[in-house]
Amino acid sequence: MFAAIEQRGAEIRTAKSSPDADVRASVHRVRPCGPSTRQRIRAALRKAINDALAEELIVGVTNPATLVRTPADRPLPIVWEPERVERWKTTGEVPGPIMVWTEQLLVRFLDHAAEHDPDLYPLFHLMAYRGPRRGEACGLRDAEVRLGRREVTINNQIAVHGHTIRQKPPKSRAGNRDVTFDADTAAVLTAYRARRAAQRLAAGPAWPDTGLFFVRPNGHPWHPNLVTQRFLKVVRRAGLPPIRLHDLRHDLRHGAATIALAAGIDIKVVSDQLGHTTTTLTRDTYQSVTKDLHRKAADAVAERIRSRRGEAL
Template sequence: MTRTRNPEGAITKRCTCTDPDTGKRWGSRCPKLRRPGGGWHPTHGVWGYQLELPIRPGQTRRQLRRSGFDSRDTATAELRQARALLDLADGDHHLAAQIGDLLHACRPGTPLPDRDAVAARIRAGVPASVPTTTGEYLTAWLAGRRGLAEKTLRGYSDHIRQYLIPHLGEIPIQSLRTGHIEAMFTAIARQQDEIRAARASTDPAVRATVKGIRPMGASSTQRLYATLRKALNDAVVKAKLIPTNPALGIELPSGKRPKARVWTAKTVEHWQATGKRPSPVMVWMPEQAGRFLDHAERHDIALYAMYLLILHRGLRRGEACGLRDHDVDLDAGYLTVVQQITTVGYTPIVRQVKSDAGDRIIPLGPKTTAALQAYLEMRRRWQNVNGTSWPTTGLFFVRPDGQPWHPQTISDRFDQLIARSGLPPVRLHDLRHCAATYLRHGGADMKEVQETLGHSTIGLTSDTYTTVILELERVNADAVADLIPRDKPAA
């Protein structure tokens, strides 16, 4: 006999020799498989096994047949692994059939599924017979997220759809390794470099290929990494699909915030010559900010008061959009920041401010109050013109027809004003940097700046918003030298 049977399957040995009379393979009947004394020949033939697999009602008999093993022990070990997988069903015939499907689908030469991984799938309620790819898991993970802000959910969705599934989606999550993730970030970095090169090209046709495409910076890459890390943490802790998180320990460029720089005469000259900004975050000198407000008052009176408020008091764009009439008390000289209007994609959404620190009361000075009072007078004239078609939004800043401002419109019109003014460019959000810088230079301590801007920690304020205007620092540049007496002036 060339086959040893046992209750859990059969171990076989066969070869590829052919019968000289029929030309057919001997298989397990080859006489060379045995030595003259009856023992197995050590080098002739290969070992294998076969195992009956569970079936569903109406299915025909099916077997798991695997061969090509160098030794009986190796074949026996894999047979035991197959039986251990079937034992996970623990009497559940439907589950046993699922595991049978999984084993039957294993291609020759590929390893059997890992028992612990299949057990984790069963505990998580995932069908045992269908390997979970990383893309399938990420899609299910996103669908199961609850209680997230719409913007956060949109960020997760964009990361999964645009980056994670294209690069990692086809890999079984149990097979996902750190090397796969590192390769993804390398490919993304290469793609971003190509986008930057195309945007800087002197060929208009090349620039047109990346029109409207913004390359991903270090901070955006860090956010993508955070999404993947969170999803895989949940695969370990909640779904128990994998034993460890392969995303841990990935090294990426720092996503720290860029330092603010000031539009001094020298940096303006460099920008005019090259078109390049010294930093993504730029701060106007006070006289430049004044020129902007004068220009806005002449050319966009509808939004002038909002821009002035952002520049004077450091509100975020969404906070200014979401400001309500009852949040503003011009008689008492303060306003309360409670809600904001932001966007998910291009859709405006109303939501509460980010944190307890963001929910704040901001005092208003006489000049700011006067500008807001003038705006209310103008808004009343708009309402009189519109009559009964004027909507009741309860918002403080509205369009001349009474409708809410779209946040993107506010940014677009700001950029248009900058382009026509001849001023060096800043982003709308940079008006917050201006406000912080002017506050700090005017004598406000760091705590007051933090509270005005609505930061949760003073470290964030210190790291991001307190660049002191270089031209004004010159007043104190010789303070130490002036204290040191000298016999005669230095040459």
């Protein structure tokens, strides 16, 4: 089965690079099965066969899923440092599959979005500051936003199946969480709620009751793919180096985590904010890109040794 998955992935990649437009169209919006998905498939198979063995539905065999080795390496995020941005401007080269903006680039994006896409700016702001996933932001329930206490509860998301959307719980138990936010974010969300109230008043009976906090100007839910398209449009028009928004294991989510760690926030707090099941994932994925933390650690060690050498002299 895994050999077939790998073969199909190779076929998709070949078709996407084909000079034949019809062949490329045949795999439009089709992606190869990545390492993380293969890990989840293997885990599901291993659990199913173990259950079958425990219930004696099958006997006298070794679980074959335990013998399968699948690629496990996740690409680590790379920061858009000035040298990389200059090379991208010259060559169009993107250094890796997951890129992260610096604080300065993130500020440029938010300023541009506030001016040129006010309908989605509040959603982008919340994602940038507090790091909910794309589907979690789109599925945020209005009743779970408590502006007075500066807190939201993440217990719903909008998932995409093909082009169809449906609401469902977060991807894991840790995904159900309370997220606190700052006074600036509270002001942005308060202004958005007032703007939405005016739109609802203008729409009258045609306004649908979705129960969602972030909705389109006509009151309907945001399709996560449309949010990504609008995000990429803002990025392109602002002249910023590209990052991905999709399912926010990516990008603004990476930026939010990276900036929080750089600000000295405890990694357990950041992990809880992002809905990770363990701090190991947070540490492995994000802390490796925060060079300022390593510089500060190096400076602290050097300063301590310097002070002791001074005492000895």
